[in-house]
Structure formats: structure tokens, C-alpha cells
Amino acid sequence: MLTTSVPPPPFSRLPPLPTFPPSISPEPLTPTLAAQKQVAELCLSQHEIAARAEPHRTFPFDRVAHAEFLAGALEKYPWQFQVQDASRPWLVYWAVAGLSALGEELEDVEDWRDGLVATFKPCQNLDGGFGGGYGQLSHLATSYAAVLSLIASEKEECYRMIDTRAMWHYLGRMKQPHGPFTMCAGGEVDVRGAFCALVIISLLGLPLELPQDAPARKSGCDNFLTNLGEWIGKCQTYEGGLGSSPGNEAHGAYTFCGLGSLCIMGTPSKTVKKFLDVDLITKWLSARQYAPEGGMAGRTNKLVDGCYSHWIGGCWPLMDAAMQDESPNSSKRDYWSREGLLRYIFNCCQEDGGGLRDKPGKRADAYHTNYNIAGLSWVQNKYSFSEPKDGEGVASGLAPAHGWDYKPVVDIPGLPDGRVNPHHPVYVIPWTAAAKAQAWFGANRAMAR
Amino acid sequence: MVDYGSDPAWSDVVPIVQLDGGPNALAQIAYSDEYSEAMSYLRALMAANELSDRVLSLTENIIRINPAHYTVWLYRARVLLDQNRDLRSEIEWLNPIALKYLKNYQIWQHRQTIVDKLDDPTGEQEFIRTMLEKDTKNYHVWSYRHWLVKRFNLFNKGELEETERMLDEDIRNNSAWNHRWFVVFSQDDSVWKDPGIVNRETQFAKSKIQLAPQNESAWNYLRGILRNSGTPGSAIMGFVLQFAPIDEPEKIRSSHALDLLADIFRELGHIEDAERALDLLANIYDPIRENYWTYRKDKLVISVDS
Structure with a gap:
């Protein structure tokens, strides 16, 4: 099936609308069903227009226009955007990650790599974390976005500006003794916090031991991972996906954060199986992909949305690694429809003139552009994880970025024109950037601390 | 200004x-x-x-x-x-802001901080209701509601009735289903040994499935109950067959029933029947998930071999 030189098979038929024979009592038309029908029809008509000439056709991927859109997202914003004042690190991360995947060098556009240090210096606090802007409190989400953007550049100048020692202390203050992390002092405790913190810890090679000034130490907690896997396991709901914290509704973005955390904490086939019901999460993830749309929805009975091309689509590489040892066939198996998602992204999420969106009728923005492009990376590559043979992990035994591998998938339509540079499945930045950062911070650990 | x-x-x-x-x-x-x-x-x-x-x-x-x-x-x-400011007036100031900026979530963390300090949930359930009327699946409001119910032990203070009312309005509101699970089952694991509650909730889910057989929320709820209470699927086989009469495939009314039926057949060791159900899903009733159904089919054989 994968990476063969055999010519691709003809594209299979459009998935039919999920209609059922007349039932005794017709399904009551509630707001959920009415909205669902409308979106399904809208997407189906997009697919039909795209396939009019030839059944396997999609709309072409407008790479240059999307790159221009993201380059524009790094330009100056008018005052109406001041409601984004606390999210600027996110805007930068979305644009940087998306541009890297597109691999498009634009004329007349300055290299974003040269602007990163100037951008994040005013956001950097003495406590080690990054806030949304100058004078804003450190926050795990903005720290995550800032660190990923800096590391995506693969430039030493950017690595050097991160104060790893102070960051270690800052993260220590966010750790909660019962396992998870708070997003900021006095903020919400949810599974995003764990993921943001673990991404930073593993990329910067920080010690897993909590700093002495970490408040959680007073409750006998001495390690960033203490009680964390168990707590993430409690976020899995009766449906199979994970909610933001125990008891909350299963949701794509929190599920990605939980799975991603477990995939940093150790070999995915061990950690994911240890803390989650794998059959249940597989089933729930699978049920998030709809026909005829082809795209992913974030929760049961919600609508498809291009951002879940990543939040749900991005769970599949992680699940592939978690289940790769199940049977001799596992490494070749797919659990979802790559062509369905590809078609949703190409046919329904591209805005004329550039940028990608939630669904037809919505406006493109940097967030949806980046996460749709990330979705293309998951569609176009098959990922796996091998435990490093020399025991070479990072930060005392976390799963290293270079343990992951990918193989391009060849037998899906729309390629090779629509191919993007592959992302790392855990760090969601260019393939080489994560491993390169781990190697640099590993080698410079003594100096940096 | x-x-x-x-x-x-x-x-x-x-x-x-x-x-x-x-x-x-x-x-x-x-x-x-x-x-x-x-x-x-x-x-x-x-x-x-x-x-x-x-x-x-x-x-x-x-x-x-x-x-x-x-x-x-x-x-x-x-x-x-x-x-030690007047926290009541803070809440009053917050209400219109929350209603104006429905998608804002900082407001809810702030509200949680204030109400926690106030140590009094008066008016909160009513305000949540107003919010959810405008945005029935708002994740931050539901999360706040979970916190509130737990913090002030409101499990038996109208929450169950409220989920029922919301499901009457929209039987597919999965947030309301999830909240019902939270209210009924999250307090104490001993609830699984209480046949009264387990039966009541099973009947509730079944009655909602009767109204809308293709509603995934209700099936997920029902399956959660079966799994956690250790009830074999075969106990509700007759009910499931109503919606997925496998011998008359043209009369199948629910892909979720077919999915559950495949598991029941596997449980009973009827592997060929389970394969038949999964084939129907892969080929006719849920083909976008063909790869998943094929995986389930292959697992049937593996579990028989081992």
C-alpha cells in the first residue's frame, strides 16, 4: 500500500451521503442535525464541482497564495487586531510553522527567521517564561508558541535567547502535585498545560527533577512526571477521547494534547497503552471523520472544521506509533481515510486568494491555515517510532524527537503538487528542527544551566 | 475614555x-x-x-x-x-460581558476564581442556563459548570433535570449527554453496583435511541454504561437488532447499532456474523471509516487465533 512504485489506483468513488432507508419514525430535526445537513450538502457540492472533469480530481493546492497569506500574517496589523494582543506568539507560531511546511521562498518577503529574537525579547520575562507581549505575565501557551517558533528557525541565535535555567524554575512553579500543570499562576489547570510544558522540557532537555523552589515539592512531588500519566488517563471519557480535565467532554484538541504528552513521556506503544483504553480512543478518533465532508469534527455531533485536520488528524501518527507492535501488519495499516481528509482540505478549506479555513463560507485565518497544512503532513506521511537503541533519550528517558520516522504515502490523489514538507508529529514544526534543537541543547546543557 | x-x-x-x-x-x-x-x-x-x-x-x-x-x-x-472587595458586584459586572463575548474563556476562569472565594454558588446555575441558551455547546461554560457542581456539591440540585430539558431541545447535544454522565456517574464508583441507577440510565439512553436511532451521543452513553457496569452486550441484543436487523440489511437504521452488534457477536463467538456487520459498515453504512472497520475485522481473527 505505502511507498511502492506501482502506479496509484484510480481514485475511489465519492463516499456516499450517510442516508438510511426510511425509518419507522423519521429522525427529529434538531439544531444539531439541521446544521449538520447544511454543512454536508455544502461540502458535497464542493467535491462535486472539483470532480466534475475527472472523478479523482481535487482543487489544486494553491501553495504560493497560502504562503503569501501566512507571510502577510507576520506583517503589521491595524488597531482592530489589538484583541489579539495576548496571542501574538501564537500568530507567529502559526505563520512560521505553516511557512516552513510550505517551503515557499517568497520574493520581497524578509526571512522571518531574522525577526524572531526581536519579536520574543519583549515577551520574555525574568521568571523564564514568555507572555503574550511586553509586560504580560508568563503563560504556558505563549511560552509553547514562542519556544516552538524560536526552535523552528534552527538558528543558534534563537536557541541562545531562551533562558533554560529560568524556564526550568518557571515550569516547576506550574506543576500541580496531583499531576497536571496550571496554564499560568492562578489560571486554569488542563491537559494543554501538560503538553505545553512537556514539549518545552523535552526540546530544551530540561531535567525532569523539579527545582527546589517548586511548590509541588511541599506535597512530596519531586518530578515533572509525578502522577501525570494517571491524571491524563482520567481525562479519557466514556466516549474514548480526552476532555480538558477529568469529567469534561471528549474534544479533539485536548485529545491531541493528552496523546502528545504520553508520546513525549516514553515509547508511545508503552505509555499510551499504559494510561489509555486504546480500543476506545481508536474508535472515538475514527468516528470523528465524516462523509461526505471527508474532514474531521472535534466532538461527537459537532461539525467538521479544518483545524481538526490537525487536532484529530494529528492523533493518527501518534496512534500509529502506539499500535505499531500490535500485529505484523500494524506498521502498514491505516485506521482512517487519508483521501477523505485530503479532499476536505483541498476542496473545502482553501480560500480563493490564499489562506485556509474552518469550512466553506468561513474566512481564512493563520490558525486554520497552519492546522490544515499540518493535516496535510499527517495525510501525506506514515509515521512510526523506534526506541533509540543506544538508550539515547533526552532529559532522563523521555522519548527523543529523532526516535520518530516517516515514509511518504504515494497512493493518494492530488500529489505530488500538493505535497508539503513533513512536520514532526509531536512538535508540529519542521521534521529536522526538533531533533536539531534537542541535540544542541543537549550538547550545551552544562553551559546553559 | x-x-x-x-x-x-x-x-x-x-x-x-x-x-x-x-x-x-x-x-x-x-x-x-x-x-x-x-x-x-x-x-x-x-x-x-x-x-x-x-x-x-x-x-x-x-x-x-x-x-x-x-x-x-x-x-x-x-x-x-x-x-477583600465586594465579589457580588464583580459577578454582576461580569454577567453582561460574558453574554457579549460568548467565545471568550478568560471570563470563566475569572468567574471561577471569584465564586470560589465567595464560597456561594447562588445564581450561578441560572446564569449558566442563560449562557447555554445562547451557545448550547460552549466548552468553557460546560467546564465551569462541572467545576461548580463539584465545588458546591450540586449533583442533586436540578442538574439531572437540566440535562434532560436540554436533551429534549436537542437530543444530539453531546455536551448535555456528557454532563449527565458527570452528574450521575462521576461521584462514586459504587454507583455501578446500584442496579436502580444503572437501569434508569440504560432506559433513558434506550428511549432516546428510539427517537433518533442514528444519534451517536446516545449510543456512546449506552455503551459506556454497559462497559462500566460489566453488562454483556448480549443483554440488549434484541434492542440493538431493532435498529440493525442484520438478516434484512436494507432495513438497517443505525450504523451505531451495527457497530455494537458486531461487538456483541464477537462476545458471543459468532465471528462470521460479526464480520458481516463490519462489512456492511465498511461497504454501505459508514464507508469513510472503511480502514477502521477492516481493522476491527482483522482483530476478530487475531482474537480467535489467540
């Missing part, structure tokens, strides 16, 4: 102006003068760690311009708590 620069009440403050990183910085925002000045005064107050009345008026102004500013909310909460 307040002109802080010429207001005598602020003359002792030296504003700290925005540092934006110079010409190279990315994604800069051309702030309005009003916002920029207010933020400069906020930075100065925060640097001096001032916890006073004027912090409240300043943060109120900034929130009006940019309600998605976590720093401002957190600093405001600090002042309110440290200075």
Missing part, C-alpha cells in the same frame, strides 16, 4: 511604554492610542505591585477594549481577592 496622562488621580504614575522589538519584530499591532496608554499605566502599576481601587477601574477599561487579555484578568482577580 479616560485620559490618564492629564488626570490628576494618575499624576504620580510614570507609565511604562510598550516595547515592541523594533522594526524587525513580527506581527506587530498598531495599537489605538487609548489602548496603548491604558496598557502603559497597567505595566507601571504591575511593576509597582499596586493593589488598589484604581487598578480595578483601569483593568475594567482595558477589558472593555480587549477582553481576551489574560494578564489583565489575573491582575484584577489578585486585587479583588487581596483587598
Whole structure:
């Protein structure tokens, strides 16, 4: 099936609308069903227009226009955007990650790599974390976005500006003794916090031991991972996906954060199986992909949305690694429809003139552009994880970025024109950037601390 | 709009102006003068760690311009708590802001901080109801509601009835289903040994499936009950067959029933029947998930071999 030189098979038929024979009592038309029908029809008509000439056709991927859109997202914003004042690190991360995947060098556009240090210096606090802007409190989400953007550049100048020692202390203050992390002092405790913190810890090679000034130490907690896997396991709901914290509704973005955390904490086939019901999460993830749309929805009975091309689509590489040892066939198996998602992204999420969106009728923005492009990376590559043979992990035994591998998938339509540079499945930045950062911070650990 | 620069009440403050990183910085925002000045005064107050009345008026102004500013909310909460301010009036001030900015989530963390300190949930359930009327699946509101129910032990204070009312309005509102699970099953694991409750909830899910057989929310709820109570699927086989009469495939009315039926057949060791159900899903009733159904089929054989 994968990476063969055999010519691709003809594209299979459009998935039919999920209609059922007349039932005794017709399904009551509630707001959920009415909205669902409308979106399904809208997407189906997009697919039909795209396939009019030839059944396997999609709309072409407008790479240059999307790159221009993201380059524009790094330009100056008018005052109406001041409601984004606390999210600027996110805007930068979305644009940087998306541009890297597109691999498009634009004329007349300055290299974003040269602007990163100037951008994040005013956001950097003495406590080690990054806030949304100058004078804003450190926050795990903005720290995550800032660190990923800096590391995506693969430039030493950017690595050097991160104060790893102070960051270690800052993260220590966010750790909660019962396992998870708070997003900021006095903020919400949810599974995003764990993921943001673990991404930073593993990329910067920080010690897993909590700093002495970490408040959680007073409750006998001495390690960033203490009680964390168990707590993430409690976020899995009766449906199979994970909610933001125990008891909350299963949701794509929190599920990605939980799975991603477990995939940093150790070999995915061990950690994911240890803390989650794998059959249940597989089933729930699978049920998030709809026909005829082809795209992913974030929760049961919600609508498809291009951002879940990543939040749900991005769970599949992680699940592939978690289940790769199940049977001799596992490494070749797919659990979802790559062509369905590809078609949703190409046919329904591209805005004329550039940028990608939630669904037809919505406006493109940097967030949806980046996460749709990330979705293309998951569609176009098959990922796996091998435990490093020399025991070479990072930060005392976390799963290293270079343990992951990918193989391009060849037998899906729309390629090779629509191919993007592959992302790392855990760090969601260019393939080489994560491993390169781990190697640099590993080698410079003594100096940096 | 307040002109802080010429207001005598602020003359002792030296504003700290925005540092934006110079010409190279990315994604800069051309702030309005009003916002920029207010933020400069906020930075100065925060640097001096001032916890006073004027912090409240300043943060109120900034929130009006940019309600998605976590720093401002957190600093405001600090002042309110440290200075023992009137938290009731804070809640009253918050209500219209929450209703105006439905998708804002900083408001809910702030509200949680305030209500926790107030130690009194009066009015909260009513306000949540108003919010959810405008946005029935708002994740932050539902999360806040979970916190509230747990914090003040409101499990038996109308929550069950409220989920029922919301499901009467929209039987596919999965947030309401999830909340029902939370209210009924999350307090204590001993609930699984209470046949009264397990039966009541099983009947509830079944009655909703009768109304809308293709509603995944209700099937997920039902399957959760079966799994957690250790009830074999075969116990409801007759019910499931109503919606997935496998011997008359043209009469199948629910892909979720077919999915459950495949598991029941596997449980009973009827592997060929299970394969038949999964084939129907892969080929006719849910073909976008063909790869998943094929995986389930292959697992049947593996489990028989081992």
C-alpha cells in the first residue's frame, strides 16, 4: 500500500451521503442535525464541482497564495487586531510553522527567521517564561508558541535567547502535585498545560527533577512526571477521547494534547497503552471523520472544521506509533481515510486568494491555515517510532524527537503538487528542527544551566 | 475614555511604554492610542505591585477594549481577592460581558476564581442556563459548570433535570449527554453496583435511541454504561437488532447499532456474523471509516487465533 512504485489506483468513488432507508419514525430535526445537513450538502457540492472533469480530481493546492497569506500574517496589523494582543506568539507560531511546511521562498518577503529574537525579547520575562507581549505575565501557551517558533528557525541565535535555567524554575512553579500543570499562576489547570510544558522540557532537555523552589515539592512531588500519566488517563471519557480535565467532554484538541504528552513521556506503544483504553480512543478518533465532508469534527455531533485536520488528524501518527507492535501488519495499516481528509482540505478549506479555513463560507485565518497544512503532513506521511537503541533519550528517558520516522504515502490523489514538507508529529514544526534543537541543547546543557 | 496622562488621580504614575522589538519584530499591532496608554499605566502599576481601587477601574477599561487579555484578568482577580472587595458586584459586572463575548474563556476562569472565594454558588446555575441558551455547546461554560457542581456539591440540585430539558431541545447535544454522565456517574464508583441507577440510565439512553436511532451521543452513553457496569452486550441484543436487523440489511437504521452488534457477536463467538456487520459498515453504512472497520475485522481473527 505505502511507498511502492506501482502506479496509484484510480481514485475511489465519492463516499456516499450517510442516508438510511426510511425509518419507522423519521429522525427529529434538531439544531444539531439541521446544521449538520447544511454543512454536508455544502461540502458535497464542493467535491462535486472539483470532480466534475475527472472523478479523482481535487482543487489544486494553491501553495504560493497560502504562503503569501501566512507571510502577510507576520506583517503589521491595524488597531482592530489589538484583541489579539495576548496571542501574538501564537500568530507567529502559526505563520512560521505553516511557512516552513510550505517551503515557499517568497520574493520581497524578509526571512522571518531574522525577526524572531526581536519579536520574543519583549515577551520574555525574568521568571523564564514568555507572555503574550511586553509586560504580560508568563503563560504556558505563549511560552509553547514562542519556544516552538524560536526552535523552528534552527538558528543558534534563537536557541541562545531562551533562558533554560529560568524556564526550568518557571515550569516547576506550574506543576500541580496531583499531576497536571496550571496554564499560568492562578489560571486554569488542563491537559494543554501538560503538553505545553512537556514539549518545552523535552526540546530544551530540561531535567525532569523539579527545582527546589517548586511548590509541588511541599506535597512530596519531586518530578515533572509525578502522577501525570494517571491524571491524563482520567481525562479519557466514556466516549474514548480526552476532555480538558477529568469529567469534561471528549474534544479533539485536548485529545491531541493528552496523546502528545504520553508520546513525549516514553515509547508511545508503552505509555499510551499504559494510561489509555486504546480500543476506545481508536474508535472515538475514527468516528470523528465524516462523509461526505471527508474532514474531521472535534466532538461527537459537532461539525467538521479544518483545524481538526490537525487536532484529530494529528492523533493518527501518534496512534500509529502506539499500535505499531500490535500485529505484523500494524506498521502498514491505516485506521482512517487519508483521501477523505485530503479532499476536505483541498476542496473545502482553501480560500480563493490564499489562506485556509474552518469550512466553506468561513474566512481564512493563520490558525486554520497552519492546522490544515499540518493535516496535510499527517495525510501525506506514515509515521512510526523506534526506541533509540543506544538508550539515547533526552532529559532522563523521555522519548527523543529523532526516535520518530516517516515514509511518504504515494497512493493518494492530488500529489505530488500538493505535497508539503513533513512536520514532526509531536512538535508540529519542521521534521529536522526538533531533533536539531534537542541535540544542541543537549550538547550545551552544562553551559546553559 | 479616560485620559490618564492629564488626570490628576494618575499624576504620580510614570507609565511604562510598550516595547515592541523594533522594526524587525513580527506581527506587530498598531495599537489605538487609548489602548496603548491604558496598557502603559497597567505595566507601571504591575511593576509597582499596586493593589488598589484604581487598578480595578483601569483593568475594567482595558477589558472593555480587549477582553481576551489574560494578564489583565489575573491582575484584577489578585486585587479583588487581596483587598477583600465586594465579589457580588464583580459577578454582576461580569454577567453582561460574558453574554457579549460568548467565545471568550478568560471570563470563566475569572468567574471561577471569584465564586470560589465567595464560597456561594447562588445564581450561578441560572446564569449558566442563560449562557447555554445562547451557545448550547460552549466548552468553557460546560467546564465551569462541572467545576461548580463539584465545588458546591450540586449533583442533586436540578442538574439531572437540566440535562434532560436540554436533551429534549436537542437530543444530539453531546455536551448535555456528557454532563449527565458527570452528574450521575462521576461521584462514586459504587454507583455501578446500584442496579436502580444503572437501569434508569440504560432506559433513558434506550428511549432516546428510539427517537433518533442514528444519534451517536446516545449510543456512546449506552455503551459506556454497559462497559462500566460489566453488562454483556448480549443483554440488549434484541434492542440493538431493532435498529440493525442484520438478516434484512436494507432495513438497517443505525450504523451505531451495527457497530455494537458486531461487538456483541464477537462476545458471543459468532465471528462470521460479526464480520458481516463490519462489512456492511465498511461497504454501505459508514464507508469513510472503511480502514477502521477492516481493522476491527482483522482483530476478530487475531482474537480467535489467540
